[in-house]
Amino acid sequence: MSIRKGKNYPYGIHIPDMKYLCASSPIEVMPAPNKLFISLSQHIGAPAIPVVAPGDEVKKGQIIGKESGAISANIYSSVSGKVLSIEEIVNGVGQKQKYIVIENDFKNEEVLFPDMKDFEAQSIIDRIRLAGIVGLGGAGFPTAVKLSPKSPLEILVINGAECEPYLNCDNRLMLERTDDIFKGINYVAKALNVKRIIIGIEKNKPEALEAFSKYEGFEVVALKKQYPVGSEKHLIYCTTGRKVPVGKMPFDVGCCVQNIKTMIACYEAIELNKPLTEIVMTVSGLGINSPKNLKVAIGTPFEDIIKYCGGLKENTVKLVCGGPMMGKALANTVKFASKTDSGLIALSGEECSVAQPSNCINCARCANNCPMRLMPMYIESCALAGDFVGAEKYGAMNCIECGSCAYNCPAKRALVESIRFAKAKIKEAKQNGK
Numbered sequence: 001m002s003i004r005k006g007k008n009y010p011y012g013i014h015i016p017d018m019k020y021l022c023a024s025s026p027i028e029v030m031p032a033p034n035k036l037f038i039s040l041s042q043h044i045g046a047p048a049i050p051v052v053a054p055g056d057e058v059k060k061g062q063i064i065g066k067e068s069g070a071i072s073a074n075i076y077s078s079v080s081g082k083v084l085s086i087e088e089i090v091n092g093v094g095q096k097q098k099y100i101v102i103e104n105d106f107k108n109e110e111v112l113f114p115d116m117k118d119f120e121a122q123s124i125i126d127r128i129r130l131a132g133i134v135g136l137g138g139a140g141f142p143t144a145v146k147l148s149p150k151s152p153l154e155i156l157v158i159n160g161a162e163c164e165p166y167l168n169c170d171n172r173l174m175l176e177r178t179d180d181i182f183k184g185i186n187y188v189a190k191a192l193n194v195k196r197i198i199i200g201i202e203k204n205k206p207e208a209l210e211a212f213s214k215y216e217g218f219e220v221v222a223l224k225k226q227y228p229v230g231s232e233k234h235l236i237y238c239t240t241g242r243k244v245p246v247g248k249m250p251f252d253v254g255c256c257v258q259n260i261k262t263m264i265a266c267y268e269a270i271e272l273n274k275p276l277t278e279i280v281m282t283v284s285g286l287g288i289n290s291p292k293n294l295k296v297a298i299g300t301p302f303e304d305i306i307k308y309c310g311g312l313k314e315n316t317v318k319l320v321c322g323g324p325m326m327g328k329a330l331a332n333t334v335k336f337a338s339k340t341d342s343g344l345i346a347l348s349g350e351e352c353s354v355a356q357p358s359n360c361i362n363c364a365r366c367a368n369n370c371p372m373r374l375m376p377m378y379i380e381s382c383a384l385a386g387d388f389v390g391a392e393k394y395g396a397m398n399c400i401e402c403g404s405c406a407y408n409c410p411a412k413r414a415l416v417e418s419i420r421f422a423k424a425k426i427k428e429a430k431q432n433g434k
């Protein structure tokens, strides 16, 4: 299949991608640690309900948290061992979550699902739901729900953009597990009953573009290197030319977007009978001694991951969970690998500013750089004044939290944090019927 050029969109920013730190490092498997903290809220929707109790012996792949509603996901143990406790912990990104704490017995005893009886669309969706698979690109929306649209779709778009700086895990997976991704995509296409499949990959990953161009049944699209080309709406536009209107979703224009890692998880659940118990993440930044692309057991403490990567350098000023643009800054290292974690980035003073914000100078750089054509400075001032009706009028809910505005703000305003806060308040008001 030949590679075609994606459509350009006029807005977006150009940032140093810093991929060189570990773009050529093959994925390494980190041994599971002594103690794992597995969150019951690794997805959008209702937390899973624990189905084990302290003192229980568990095996790798055994269900420990059951989905608790239509939008929820099962949680499985990533090691064999003993449940020590079920406790609430406030993690380093400020989320209070319930965790099942498991002591690893290092016996690696594993349970698998039975073989699937058939590979019909509904059986595929049922297996994906059972395996606890959610959007592993960061959104965490349960995949089985996304595969059950109310009206038929036409195009499956695979997101191979990985436009966040530093992150390399999708790129490595596209090179090292091309066949498995291909199989996962075909199962998902069958579940959706779509005939057209497009994979969009940024031009800075020529080997991945080349790898997928060898397969039939796909359209391979080379995307211009421009942040945030991997956001759902921009990816759909650049690969299909379809525009997702404000307030609408990809399915409103006949598309479903899926992530690379999610495709591998689907393949493993369907063909290898494995639930989701491991993730691949990039540990990078000039603040970490040995940047790596790592496969880790879900529940692994970030402390252990940092140690495994040689520890932090003295010049580290900031830790980020996820990519540096859309990820969340960590107040401490109390964080445990979860399904949606793509990265752990240790930034040195050279790479990021820790300057205190100063007053907005009305330069409009944030608005000029917003790929959603919003006016972040106005949304921020509404949010800070507690005027959430005003924030909504300025389009807060259309913000994709890409961070382009804050990246370019000379006054170092914490624009995204303010917008996230406004969005949470708007959602809360709607839930309370206001």
Ligand code: SF4
Pocket (backbone or CB within 6 Å): 366, 369, 370, 371, 372, 373, 374, 375, 376, 398, 399, 400, 401, 402, 403, 404, 405, 406, 415, 416, 419
């Ligand atoms: S307002 Fe939202 S969408 Fe616009 S640049 Fe800022 S974070 Fe991105």
Ligand code: SF4
Pocket (backbone or CB within 6 Å): 359, 360, 361, 362, 363, 364, 365, 366, 367, 376, 377, 405, 408, 409, 410, 411, 412, 413, 415
């Ligand atoms: S970029 Fe910063 S200083 Fe300029 S208008 Fe936006 S918030 Fe104000």
